[in-house]
Amino acid sequence: MVDQQKKKRMKLPHCVIVKSPGLLQMEYKVRELAEELDTPERTIRDWLKGGAPHHRDTRGHIWIRGDEFAAWVEAQKKSKSKRKLSDGEAFCFRCNKVVRLVDPEMKKIKGKLVHFKGRCISCGCKINRGGRLGKSEELLTGKATFNIS
Numbered sequence: 001m002v003d004q005q006k007k008k009r010m011k012l013p014h015c016v017i018v019k020s021p022g023l024l025q026m027e028y029k030v031r032e033l034a035e036e037l038d039t040p041e042r043t044i045r046d047w048l049k050g051g052a053p054h055h056r057d058t059r060g061h062i063w064i065r066g067d068e069f070a071a072w073v074e075a076q077k078k079s080k081s082k083r084k085l086s087d088g089e090a091f092c093f094r095c096n097k098v099v100r101l102v103d104p105e106m107k108k109i110k111g112k113l114v115h116f117k118g119r120c121i122s123c124g125c126k127i128n129r130g131g132r133l134g135k136s137e138e139l140l141t142g143k144a145t146f147n148i149s
Contacts, residue, residue, distance in 0.1 A: 010050050010076050013039065020073040023066030030062050033069070090129040092120040101127060108133065 016037050023036065030048075034041040044064075048054050053068040085091070085098060092099045101118030109115050112133040120127050 008050070009078070010047060012047075012073060012076055015039070017073060017077060020070040023070045025065070025067045027063040027065055028069075030064070033064050033066075085129070090116070090118065090127040092123065092125065092127055094125045095120060095122045097122075099127070101129070106131075 016039055019037050023033075028036065030041050030044050033039075034044050037044075044052075045062075048062065048064070052064070052072050054062050054064045056062055083098075088101050088104065089098050090101050091097070100121045101116065102121050104116050104118040107115045107117070109130075114131050114133050116129045116131055118127050118129070119125065
């Protein structure tokens with residue numbers, strides 16, 4: 001196994017993320033793993049240089065344990081943000097962060113769906129956010145307690 005694994009997260013194709021949990025608890029050669037994951041051998045070798053778990057035998061052949069590789073792929077995945085926006089908040093793409101809406105305006109779309117327009121408290125650019133009717137009046141007054149999907 002490589003002792004000096006890089007801490008940098010690698011971008012992996014979706015097909016590898018989906019197929020890697022199905023790898024068996026056995027050792028694969030680079031070619032076999034490439035066939036299993038439908039990925040070019042050169043890409044697998046680049047991942048090995050980038051820190052994917054592997055070892056070499058006495059003849060210098062590269063072996064990759066399927067379960068260890070699957071665990072490495074899982075560690076490379078981007079964690080999903082589970083934070084929901086709270087009352088009167090929206091995401092500002094210019095500031096690249098969640099900010100409070102300034103002067104929110106509500107516009108009914110369809111059924112219970114509503115559209116909010118406001119300004120970023122930091123940079124002043126326009127921000128849009130969706131929501132649900134019924135609790136949206138509270139957002140305009142600053143007392144909203146609803147989650148947005």
